[in-house]
Amino acid sequence: MIFSVLALAAALLLSDTPESGSATLLEQSQALRAEARTLAGAGDWAGAGEANSAALALQPGHYGLLVNGVIISANGGDLDGALDSLEALAGAGYALELAALGELEAALQAHDDARLSGIASQMAANLERIGSAERYMRLPLRDALVETFAVDIDAERLYLGSVADASLYSVRLDDPQNPQRMAGPEDGLGSVFGMALDGRNRILYLATGRVEQSGANVAEDFETALVAFDLMTGEIAHRYTYEGAGQFSDVVAIDGVIYASDSGRGRIYRLDQPGGTLELHAEDSHMASLQGLALAQGALWVLDYASGLWRIDPVTREASRVEVLEGSLIGFDGLTSDSFGELYAVRNGTQPHGLFHIALEPWGRGARVHPVLTGHPDFNEPTTVRVSDGRLFILANAQWSLFDPENPDAAASRTDPVILYLPVP
16 A cells, blocks of 8 residues: 655655755755655655665654655555654654544554554643743834844843844833834845844844845845944944855854854854954864854854754864754754753754753763743744843744745734743753
8 A cells, every 4th residue: 555655755855956066964865865755756665765764864853754754664564664753753852643644544553553542642742832931022023034132131132133124123121112223234234143242342243144035125145244233332343254155144152252153054153353353163064054053061062954963172173963862953943051051942943843952961972852942822933042141032933934025925924023031941
């Protein structure tokens, strides 16, 4: 019996042909997914399973690849293998509507109903609301596409960076309904993707660039840059670029030193002082979509949306991927660390969205991922998390899907950005 080839095709995400040159882990996985799809189409389910397993080794805990494993095993007559893949889905913290499997659900029930029931119970538990958080503020910027923010406890302000209107905003904590626009494209800004406050020098660093959601006021040939906004003068003090940069994505500041990730080139840049020179700090051709950055346990950590968490050695500056011992690190965006060196990250690529604790083994030899806050009613694509004053602050609803240029009707469904907070566990 053939079980839902459509489900297999839908699960084979991001299956474009890899570009030439050194392949990232994502590109290698894409090639293997294409191979799995071809073999499945020819009825070679054993070969498709091998290709899918190889792709999963490159992207451990990938939701779509785990679903592929279910469908491929079932079509190959291996119902125990299909249940293994479903258990792996549940163990990674995911949920799947079993009814969507159609005839396969009935076949699995007949094969081992007790095991399937246990999987269904675990998946249901994965979707239950975990933790609690309070609204810190709701901001009247529904059409700005706020992607990032920084907390300035000393000045009792939040700073917000937007994509659609490519602006920097300041919000007083006692007056959240009146955000002040501090800079925009007329000052040299593009869309703002990342932000970090250098409290020592009172400088706000912004990772800025252009994407299809950027407004018309951002030039088509806008060059991605790290922008330094001087909070003392209220003006942009420096604009740092790097030849051949792809897309600056996030920023972190520690003791006046700035690090910036490049989502398009697998690089991390470093700025040692205001007005200095932006230098290449680390690079690895296997990294595909770098996002959040954090400093913890004497090392720099960076999330790759497609392949997980990477550690940058403080001496050699070499990048090594952290093995996932429990859960999944695929689809993670924002990253931060607390004063004890614990990492917290935001996932928005798969359900459930939320805030997770990444518990590290010594020297980054492995990581266990545990939910801290999931199922919150304000969650609609959370993107950024910050630690300040003993609290975790989360941007709950960036809503990228509602800014699709090809679907202007989606704008009617947008809501105001919401910042949540909860004590650091």
